[in-house]
Amino acid sequence: MDNCLFCRIARGEIPSRQVYADDDLFAFHDINPARPLHVLVIPRRHITSLATSTEADTLVLGRMLAVANQLATENGSPDGFRVIINTGRIGQQEVQHLHAHIVGGPDPVGPMLKRV
Ligand code: AMP
Ligand code: ZN
Numbered sequence: 001m002d003n004c005l006f007c008r009i010a011r012g013e014i015p016s017r018q019v020y021a022d023d024d025l026f027a028f029h030d031i032n033p034a035r036p037l038h039v040l041v042i043p044r045r046h047i048t049s050l051a052t053s054t055e056a057d058t059l060v061l062g063r064m065l066a067v068a069n070q071l072a073t074e075n076g077s078p079d080g081f082r083v084i085i086n087t088g089r090i091g092q093q094e095v096q097h098l099h100a101h102i103v104g105g106p107d108p109v110g111p112m113l114k115r116v
Contacts, residue, residue, distance in 0.1 A: 001046040006097035010044045020071055024060050027071055030101065037077040037104035041067060047098040050087045064100050077104025082112075 001007040008014045009028060016028035019039050027041040043060045047053050053061060065083065072081035081104035086093040103109050 001097070004046055004097050005095055006040075006042050006099060007046050010042060019075055020067060024063055025067060027067070027102075034101075035103040035109055036106060037072060037075050037081065037102065039071055039075060039102045040099045041071065041102060042097060042099045048096050049093055049098050050085055053098065068100070068102050071102055072104050075104075076106065079105065081105075082109050 005014065009016045010026040018026070018028050020027035020041070024044060025041055026044055027039050030038040030040050041064050043057070043064065045060070047057055047060075068081065068083055072078065081102050084101040084103065085091075085099070086101075
């Protein structure tokens with residue numbers, strides 16, 4: 001995915017405020033944070049969304065969640081956090097490369113969703 005924004009960030013072609021990287025994952029501060037902690041964790045390998053992921057992605061999907069506590073703790077939200085994965089049109093996903101938002105405090109992040 002030559003022109004995918006998050007593929008390019010993971011390759012270091014577009015600058016980001018990196019907070020974590022390993023062979024499979026890359027994590028960086030959201031450019032427009034919604035809470036004091038707002039980092040994005042992505043698979044280095046392009047996956048469009050949870051709507052297109054397959055059984056073959058199980059390991060990397062698990063690892064995205066497995067690093068979340070470390071990312072939150074190291075970046076100012078040691079007492080908990082929220083993970084959000086917007087998916088597709090209904091989930092109002094804007095960037096078409098799978099990413100988990102990890103948002104946190106110091107204050108509680110607020111209600112899960114506005115009730116309609
Ligand atoms: P989503 O609506 O779930 O697709 O979220 C996309 C997120 O990517 C938004 O929170 C944006 O602020 C964030 N974002 C877009 N471009 C960049 C960028 N260049 N660096 C960091 N975060 C970005
Ligand atoms: Zn991509």
